[in-house]
Amino acid sequence: MTTTLGHDEVHRRRALAMRLGGADQVARQHAQGKLTARERVDLLADLGTLREFGILTGRAEYSAQGELRAFVPKGQVDGLVEIDGRPAVVSAGDFTVRGGAGGVDAVGFGREPLAAERALESGVPLIRLLDASGGSVKSFLDLGRTYPPDGNTFVASEVDLLQLAPVVSAVMGPVAGLPAVAACLGHFNVMVKETSQLFPGGPPVVKAALGLDITKEDLGGWRVHVEESGSVNNVAVDEHDALAQIRTFLSYLPTNVHSMPPRATPLAPRTDPATLRDVIPEDSRAPFDPRSVIDAVVDQASFFELSPAYGGSRVTGLARVDGYPVGIMANDPGVLGGSTDTAAAMKTIRLIQICDQFHLPLISLADEPGVLVGPDSERAGIENAGARLVWSVCRSRMPWMTVVMGRLFGVGGQTHHRPSGMFRRIAWPTAQWGSMHISGGTFAAFRSQIESAPDPEAEQARIEAQLRAVTSPFRTAEATGQDIVDPAETRVLVVGFVRDAQLPLARQLGPSPTPFHP
Structure with a gap:
């Protein structure tokens, strides 16, 4: 015998819930687009x-006899x-x-x-x-x-x-x-x-x-x-x-931290990697499109940009290399000259956290002139943002690879390096690096010598030329073993890194020792 508490009542109440707030409210929702x-x-x-x-x-109304009169889910x-x-x-x-x-x-x-x-x-x-x-x-x-x-x-x-x-x-x-x-x-x-x-x-x-x-x-x-x-x-x-x-x-992500991210079918890059030889302009201050570099490194149509309208001096996102999900970031010299401001630091921290949490190797395409200087940057708390970024880099553990395309200066440059875990760095012949720019640092370091010279401008130019003579990345390679590569080789080297990263990532399954924070 069927009662009001039987299966018919189950279906009746489900049907009421399926109506949502009623036909008029549904129509209003649609009218608002x-x-x-x-x-x-x-x-x-x-x-x-x-x-x-x-x-x-939901909320139900009953008659005195206990019969359902109305129901709002x-x-x-x-x-x-x-x-x-x-x-x-x-x-x-x-x-x-x-x-x-x-x-x-x-x-x-x-x-x-x-x-x-x-x-x-x-x-x-x-x-x-x-x-x-x-x-x-x-x-x-x-x-x-x-x-x-x-x-x-x-x-x-x-x-x-x-x-x-x-x-x-x-x-x-x-x-x-x-x-x-x-x-x-x-x-x-x-x-x-x-x-x-x-x-x-x-x-x-x-x-x-x-x-x-x-x-x-x-x-x-x-x-x-x-x-x-x-x-x-x-x-x-x-x-x-x-x-x-x-x-x-x-x-791009695993179901949870106890599993590896899913691999897709490997695809060739959208752009020929040989085009990377012509990316960096002769004038290091001239902009170029970092997304064109990304297109020559990752699998075609796989780049998913995160926060593209915020902190624009760093491009961040997820992509695939050889079918494997990766995190990827690049300086954009077309925005603030590529300098890392507070907003760019915060979005970079978010990408690092996601990669570390969900076992994605991180690739950094660096052309970093340093953290943004100036009074506006000071008021925005650049030191605090820089400290948080440095902290996040050092606390991360996922495999990390940096490709030094151009500039790598100061604390901003420091945030593209990690001293622990699986870290690899390659550099293009166009790389320039140091604690600060020669043009900005010469006067600070040689101020008394420059000011006491008969021709201060000529003396500063002479010192800068002397300094530039020792800035070749090949001199660094001679002393440190730094790999300097043909930019056209970047895709192949990144693929090798991502493949090598899979075993260390598999050993990191489980929660990150550094909690994710929004």
Whole structure:
């Protein structure tokens, strides 16, 4: 005999949950140019792999006889999925239910594990598809009380997960409150142009606190966070692009720190490595495109750039060499002359952490004039950023290879070298190195001699010419054994390094001794 508690009731309640916030709210979501939570999950996951959990969680109304009269599902869709055949957990905010803040999380006795907790216990990636306004004062009326902010009760498992498996966040709409922190509590994040914003408190909160009238876009749009704050790595042209970027990012990483990254089919570079002979201009101050160098080193179409609009003096990203995933970075002399400023240091630290956490060898293509000098750089805390970068380099353990293409000076140059573990360095004949530039250091070192000379300018020029005579990288090689190579050989040598790196990487399986921090 079938009862209201039988299998028909299960399917009835699931059908109610599938309606999300109702037809009107779904239509409103679409009118704003946004997909629903379920549509996003369907696009992200391999076809037919979603195994949803917590679908019956929500707010129900019952008649006096105990019959269900209405049901509003929780404001998110959670489930186990597969992405490229590998397991993951996805949690998608449902803005159609009271702006993503209207659902209730199961709390108290008998609570089932939340999405991050399930990812942690299984050791699989967590993908957050965020579209949520955060907490609302309306919840006080629902509870009949207020409460001390104790969100870390739930967030602690997400912090632990950062040390175990990839965590990715996509800002798919306006995201405020605790979800705004979750957007940055990961290894990679992306936001969608025009339709997504990120802030701890939106325009009404800003108005109340500061008396300032501001739009959501001006407060926390993609230009603010992708180009200026660096809080978000990448921007997507639309939601399909954002979900594709997530899949691409995860394709370079292992399921967790206890496994090796997946190898793809090896491919030749997009650009002939012989073109590298002509990359460095005769004038060391003239810019060149470091991405053209990357295209001649890595497998074709494999470079996935991270934070391209932030800290532009260093290009950072993931790629493949001989099919193996790698991290890769390069100085861009077209931005600040290639000098490492605070922003570039921070994004470099993030790449080092990802490589160290997930067993990717790191390749550095160096043309480093040094850390950025000047009053603006001082006010931005360049010494602190430089110290953190040096610390991160020395604490890392994954195999590292530096290709010195041009300049390598000072503390900035120091950050392309590691004194421990598997480290290899090769240099092109165009390499120049030292504690500082000759042009900048000559006057400081020989000031009294220059100022007392009959012709100070001629004396400085004479000393600089004398110094340049000993700057040939071949003189360094004679004394140190430094390998100077034909730039056209770079791809072959990098392939050899990446192959050699696989055994040391396999010995490093497990959590990194240096915790990942966002």
